[in-house]
Structure formats: C-alpha cells, structure tokens
Amino acid sequence: MQPFSPDMMIYLLDMVGIIACAFAGTTLALHKRFDFFGCILVSMVNAIGGGTIRDVMLDRHPLFWMTDLNYVIVITTTSLVCQIFFTLYQKIDWTLKFFDAIGLAAFSVIGLKVGLAFGTHPMIAVMMAVLTSIAGGIMRDMICNEIPLVLQKEIYISASLAGSLLYFLLAKIGVATSLHDTLTLATIFGVRMLAVMFDWHLPSLRLNFKN
Amino acid sequence: MQPFSPDMMIYLLDMVGIIACAFAGTTLALHKRFDFFGCILVSMVNAIGGGTIRDVMLDRHPLFWMTDLNYVIVITTTSLVCQIFFTLYQKIDWTLKFFDAIGLAAFSVIGLKVGLAFGTHPMIAVMMAVLTSIAGGIMRDMICNEIPLVLQKEIYISASLAGSLLYFLLAKIGVATSLHDTLTLATIFGVRMLAVMFDWHLPSLRLNFKN
C-alpha cells in the first residue's frame, strides 16, 4: 500500500474502528464482570466478528486477521488499556460514539469492496457492507445476554445503507474511484454522527387499525 | 427447472417457508421494538440462517441466496408488509403455524438432499436436514434474547427426523425419487400439524430416583 493512498486511508480508519469496537466490547464485558481474557474475547468478537462472518460466507480464506496480525495486537492492547484505566472512561460516551462512527464507515466501505471484488450482485455486496459493520456488535450483545443495540433504535444500518447507495450512484455517474471511497466514508460517518447528535430514530412503519 | 417437476414444487414450498420465517422473525422483532432494518435483519436470519450454516459447514459456495436473489427480495418484501400491517396480524397465529409447517417440511427435504448430494453419511445428511430447518429460528431467538422455542416443547425436530427416516426407508424399498420427496414432505408437514392441533409434546425421559 502506498502512503496517503485511499487504501491506506481506509486501512487507518479501519484500525480506528477496530479500536472503538475493542473499547466498546471491553466496556460492556467489564460491566458484565467478565474476567481479563473474557474481556479480550468480547473485544475480538466485537471488532473482527463481522468481517469474519463476511469472509466465511464469501469463502475468502485465510481470514483477514490470520494474515495481518495487527488486528489481534491492536485489539488486545486496546482491551488491556481499557481494563486498566476503566474508571477514567466513564464519561467518554460521546468520544466513543465518534470513533465508532468512523469504524461504521470504514467497515461498511471495506465490506462493500470485498463483496464487489468477489463478483457478487450489488445487492449482496450491500448486505456484506452491513454485515461487516454490525454483526460484531450483535454477537457481542448476544454473548453478553443483551438485546442488540444496533437493531433497536439507532440510525446505524441506515447510515451504512445510505453510504452504499451513494457508492453505486457515484460509480454510475463515473466519479474517480478514490473520490468514491472518500465520499462514501464521509456520508456514512456524517449520517451516523448527525443521528447521534440530534437523536434521530427511524419512524415505525406500523399502521394502526385498532380504532 | 421444469414447471410442475418435484424440484419446482420443492422450490415453491421453500419460498412459502421463507415467507413464514420472515413473517415470524418480523413479528418477534417488532415485539422487541427493533427498528425497520432490525426487523428485516431478524427476518433474514430466521429465513436463510439455517441454510447458510448448512452451506458453510459443507463448504458449499457461493451460498444459495447469493446466486438466487429471490430469497432476499421475498424476505424484505414480507418483512415490509408485515411491519406495515402488523396490527392486523394479531390473530393469525394458526395460519402462521400452517405455513411454518410447510417451511419445516421444505427446509428439511432440501437440507437432506443437499447433504446427500455432497456425499455425506446419511446420519450427517439427517443432521443437515434438522439444521436447515431449525438453526434460523434458534438464531432468531438468540438475537432477540429469548430461549429458543423449537428446543423447548414443540414437536419440531422430531417431525423433521420422522420425514428423514421415511426418506431412507423409501429409498431402500426402491420407490421413485419424485414420490420420495412428496411423501417425505407430506409426512413432516403432517406430523407437525398434528402436533400443533392436538398439542403433542415429547415425553421426558427422566427417571425419578428420589422416592
């Protein structure tokens, strides 16, 4: 990878997302009174679980974290730091959501590109983008016996989908690939952060026939 | 596929099962107050989760829903309709169980045939039949933080097993393949519906040594 190339940028943002996920996983695991290695395991599930499911579904071997050990090292280090300084991190909820939004954007773009590189239909590639960005968090909540947060009330899958749609739109118009990635990343991050700041929720589709 | 061939019939029954699963998934997700995309995700897990695990275990790629987009389209449409008209569907419990039994039969036969086509031992093929028909529902309940219904009290796995045993019995006798499939489908559907209608449960094996 070239320094300052779009791929390098995506890799760096990916690592930011990995750190945010490892952080969120450790925090929840500590609340559940998991032990040292339990916290690390939940961090790993949260950070690389979605990408692992994507790769297994696409038959993409070896898994990305088996060849690039940075993932495991970064997650373990993050979880370690988070466990030691846990009590300091009680009020950084907003900061975590900021880095988490970067992760959502990076994970989505990576999932989309992996799907397309494997020649899947665009609809399936979009599903891979969503899967990469949310499956880790869902599995974290399943292990910790919580109802998955991302499925409940947050504009999360929607932000990922909005970015994916923009990606295909830009491809149709004929925008340069590097600009593609940057605009898609910015859109996902922007939609997610706006949702966090203004407490946006999806409206319910439910019609009421009870009257 | 020829129209009116056994394969076509199984495909159509499969789609009926997919709709029933998407329906059941959305209903549970709405009760859990999941948002629009959360409901669709749970529908997908419920409808194609079992087949996905089966294919991943057998190394059968690409996954069936990656090449035939009908699955994703049918699930999304079903979930959408179910979310809009949710309040109308409060009293259709029996109807849902009827379609769900069709799905159980179709999923089991498909799982069995896929296992056999991959040259697995009959015992493993039967496990693939059970897995295809129940793993989606189990994962749905795990995501929604519920104890899996199919493991608790219903004649569900038993109906699938009864059908699989009949399938091998018919093969040994030398019945024509098309008749095989039809009789197996009818048996699984029949056992399941009888269990629903007469509230059948498996007896506990537990001996009581306490006296």
Added chain:
Amino acid sequence: MQPFSPDMMIYLLDMVGIIACAFAGTTLALHKRFDFFGCILVSMVNAIGGGTIRDVMLDRHPLFWMTDLNYVIVITTTSLVCQIFFTLYQKIDWTLKFFDAIGLAAFSVIGLKVGLAFGTHPMIAVMMAVLTSIAGGIMRDMICNEIPLVLQKEIYISASLAGSLLYFLLAKIGVATSLHDTLTLATIFGVRMLAVMFDWHLPSLRLNFKN
C-alpha cells in the same frame, strides 16, 4: 493411529472431553426444560461447536465430525444416558469438572496442532486452541440464554493459554514431540484442576482513580 501413540492418547482424551461437554450441555438444557432433541442439540453445540468454528475459520473441510461418526454417536449416547438418569447426577459436580478439565486440555492441544498444521502464525494457532476449547461452551450458554460461564470467573482460557505457551517453549528447547503433547496436556489439566480446587480467580486489572 497406533495404539498407545500420543495421537491415540489425544483422541481418547478428546472423547473424554466430548462426553464431559455432552453431559454439561444436557444438564443445562434439562434445567431449561428443553425437550429430548433440544438436549441433544445443546450437547452437540457444547461438544463439537468449538471445533466446528475452528475448522470453518481455517477452511478445513470436511468438518471432523462429518468423517468420524464416533463424535455424533458418543454425544447422542451420553445425552440419552444423562437424560434418563438425570436425578442421579445432582451431586457429581466435582466429577464433571474433572472430566471437563481433561476435555479442556485435549481440545486445546488439538486446536493448537490443527492451527500449526495449517501453517498459521503461532499467535493464531493459540487463538485456535482457545477457540476449540471454549467456543462450544459459550454457544451453549448463548442458546440457553445464560451469560457464558467461562468468560466470567473461572481460570479456563488462562489454563489453555498456559499450556500453549509451554508447548512453544518446549518446541524451542527441542523436546521430543510426544513429550510436548503429554506435558502440555498435563499442564492445562493441572492448572484448571488447581483453579477448581482452590477457587482461583484472575485478579481485575482495574485501577481505581475515584479517590
């Protein structure tokens, strides 16, 4: 496999672990009032779930239990016996922990050797060892809607890790392979049993900045 060879010994210890896991799975499933086949399914998840995830992640097909039917037969038989004589087994907690520790040791060594045989980095091989020994129990608890026990308070992952580290240390020193396996097995079993007997727990890393 030669009789009395290290591989044969590991295979036998593996089966002891499989029985212990099938036992533990059935016991929890019975407490959750699962039916006959529900108990068998939870036993299977507990006993061969970890190895299945490992093999899927490493793209190692066919899965080990698809070619060696002993696994499925032993699990089903164990679950059957456990369900019939359940009330007799209320006070064998310590015995179960003994056999379970044998399973932890065997599963870890098998996972480690499979990882190394696939040419993964030692760090990834250690993760495969941990995964093989704990993922089944975690999935059992997830299905049964419990917070995973192995992540909470037990010296479990730590025992597996201690054994793996010793394995690489012995390899570096140049000890014979058969001695490797035996010493690693003994270490994992020993650490786990000592933790059970003396109620060892990992200390929390958390610093307290609240004063």
